[in-house]
Amino acid sequence: MLDLILSPRAILIYHVFSGFLSSLIVLFFFLSYLESREIGKIFLALSFTAFALHYILHSIQILTNVAGVALDLSGRWVEAVGLVLISYVIVKQLVQSETFSSWYLIGSFVLTSLFAVVCFATVDFNIPSYNLHWTELVWSVVQAVVFGFLTIPIFLSWLKMRQAGIAAFTVVFFLWSFSRLLHLINHLFFQYKLRLIIASEKMIELLALFLLLGYALHRFYLKGEPKPKT
Amino acid sequence: MKKKVTTGIKELDKMLYDGVYEQSVTALNGASGTGKTTFGMQFIVGGIKKNEPGIIVSFEQFPEQLYRDASSFKWDFRKYEKEGKLKIVFTSPEVFQAELEKEKGLIDQYTLEIGAKRILIDPVTYFRYLAQDNGSLRITYNRLVNGIKRCGLTGFLTCELGQFYGDSGQIDEELAFVVDNIILLRYVEIESRIYTALTILKTRGSNRAKDIRRYEITPKGIEIQKIFEGREGLLTGTPRRTFAERLAKEFEL
Numbered sequence: 001m002l003d004l005i006l007s008p009r010a011i012l013i014y015h016v017f018s019g020f021l022s023s024l025i026v027l028f029f030f031l032s033y034l035e036s037r038e039i040g041k042i043f044l045a046l047s048f049t050a051f052a053l054h055y056i057l058h059s060i061q062i063l064t065n066v067a068g069v070a071l072d073l074s075g076r077w078v079e080a081v082g083l084v085l086i087s088y089v090i091v092k093q094l095v096q097s098e099t100f101s102s103w104y105l106i107g108s109f110v111l112t113s114l115f116a117v118v119c120f121a122t123v124d125f126n127i128p129s130y131n132l133h134w135t136e137l138v139w140s141v142v143q144a145v146v147f148g149f150l151t152i153p154i155f156l157s158w159l160k161m162r163q164a165g166i167a168a169f170t171v172v173f174f175l176w177s178f179s180r181l182l183h184l185i186n187h188l189f190f191q192y193k194l195r196l197i198i199a200s201e202k203m204i205e206l207l208a209l210f211l212l213l214g215y216a217l218h219r220f221y222l223k224g225e226p227k228p229k230t
Numbered sequence: 231m232k233k234k235v236t237t238g239i240k241e242l243d244k245m246l247y248d249g250v251y252e253q254s255v256t257a258l259n260g261a262s263g264t265g266k267t268t269f270g271m272q273f274i275v276g277g278i279k280k281n282e283p284g285i286i287v288s289f290e291q292f293p294e295q296l297y298r299d300a301s302s303f304k305w306d307f308r309k310y311e312k313e314g315k316l317k318i319v320f321t322s323p324e325v326f327q328a329e330l331e332k333e334k335g336l337i338d339q340y341t342l343e344i345g346a347k348r349i350l351i352d353p354v355t356y357f358r359y360l361a362q363d364n365g366s367l368r369i370t371y372n373r374l375v376n377g378i379k380r381c382g383l384t385g386f387l388t389c390e391l392g393q394f395y396g397d398s399g400q401i402d403e404e405l406a407f408v409v410d411n412i413i414l415l416r417y418v419e420i421e422s423r424i425y426t427a428l429t430i431l432k433t434r435g436s437n438r439a440k441d442i443r444r445y446e447i448t449p450k451g452i453e454i455q456k457i458f459e460g461r462e463g464l465l466t467g468t469p470r471r472t473f474a475e476r477l478a479k480e481f482e483l
């Protein structure tokens with residue numbers, strides 16, 4: 001089973017498929033923007049565009065079978081842009097909020113800055129002799145922390161509003177954070193050799209995307225229904 | 231300890247921790263069309279249903295309109311009047327004010343006549359126009375409130391607010407000073423729709439719910455609904471979304 005999931009072909013399919021799912025979500029966010037004109041949705045659409053691009057770059061990397069520094073780096077950078085965009089949407093709301101305490105704001109700011117610094121650091125130090133181990137390590141820490149951090153305000157909002165959208169994203173952010181944490185554990189303690197973890201990471205990420213797609217389809221199905229008169 | 235009586239609106243009674251005190255006076259503040267007269271009529275009807283006759287003092291020019299408005303809620307005021315449960319007085323603010331200054335005026339007279347327990351005066355705003363200054367206005371309001379209490383009545387006074395919405399509804403300070411309870415009715419704009427919201431600003435000697443609740447005028451009378459979820463700054467008339475609501479909007483597909 002593990003052999004099957006982790007075969008190069010399966011990994012390639014996984015990346016292509018994830019890219020495809022992300023693109024679909026971009027489409028849904030864009031349609032939703034056209035309807036509501038909430039500017040945040042454009043940022044979310046762009047963010048998922050970045051994630052989709054990241055998966056595509058990864059697929060190319062696997063297809064061409066080159067451990068190219070440039071491809072790997074651009075993949076990470078694109079993903080970073082996605083991460084920043086999605087954080088921006090939430091942090092912007094936090095800034096405008098009067099109900100959330102300022103420590104949270106400061107926390108977001110410090111983490112985002114740290115994140116930016118780390119991004120620059122990885123580039124500066126690694127281009128000459130690209131250190132995959134180090135980059136991978138920092139990368140998973142940052143992602144796990146950022147996604148974990150983003151889960152909290154979304155979850156709190158869900159507690160207040162009980163809407164399906166924030167419920168879905170709470171789970172998705174949690175899953176993403178969790179998969180990065182698995183990645184990190186695998187990296188630190190098992191020198192990235194525990195195949196079960198690698199497989200579960202990928203499955204968890206895919207599950208998150210499927211969940212989002214399920215939510216999107218459900219929403220659009222509901223919109224198609226004639227609305228009850230209010 | 232004084233008894234509490236129903237306002238005629240179940241949800242409002244709950245918000246007031248079981249209604250208003252007997253012989254208390256409540257000011258209903260709101261812009262035109264927010265439903266002050268309807269609230270007041272429902273208060274009177276609530277009393278009639280409990281065998282507490284009521285008096286309505288109306289300064290509106292057209293008596294027919296009050297009967298018609300009442301009948302649209304299936305309250306048959308003419309029947310109540312025939313049964314001696316209701317006395318409607320159509321008068322001018324000038325006459326009424328002069329009556330207040332008498333030893334045994336209009337209120338005393340009608341209270342005796344039907345054994346009234348409740349009174350609605352709709353609207354008291356005219357006294358402001360009659361008064362020379364805030365001092366004499368306060369004296370008029372004082373006479374009014376004392377007159378109501380002396381007769382052993384529980385009173386509702388409606389007070390027309392000038393602006394429809396805008397910065398937190400400016401209520402009549404002279405009136406606020408002399409009444410026991412203050413209820414504020416407001417228009418609230420949310421996403422290009424006007425809603426009506428109610429909040430209790432003051433209850434002398436009693437606890438109260440501090441929420442801002444939605445209400446609607448339905449053919450059955452006033453219907454108080456839930457609080458406005460996910461909104462802040464309702465009393466400004468143009469509420470903002472809360473953080474949770476904004477995030478929910480952004481992430482909604």
Ligand SMILES: Nc1ncnc2c1ncn2[C@@H]1O[C@H](COP(=O)(O)OP(=O)(O)O)[C@@H](O)[C@H]1O
Binds near residue numbers: 264266267303
């Ligand atoms: N039977 C009814 N059903 C629903 N709404 C009604 C009914 N009768 C009156 N209304 C509404 O009540 C409002 C007027 O209420 P009213 O008590 O006269 O307000 P106010 O005294 O504050 O000016 C109007 O906006 C009208 O649409």
Ligand SMILES: [Mg+2]
Binds near residue numbers: 266267268352
């Ligand atoms: Mg009126």
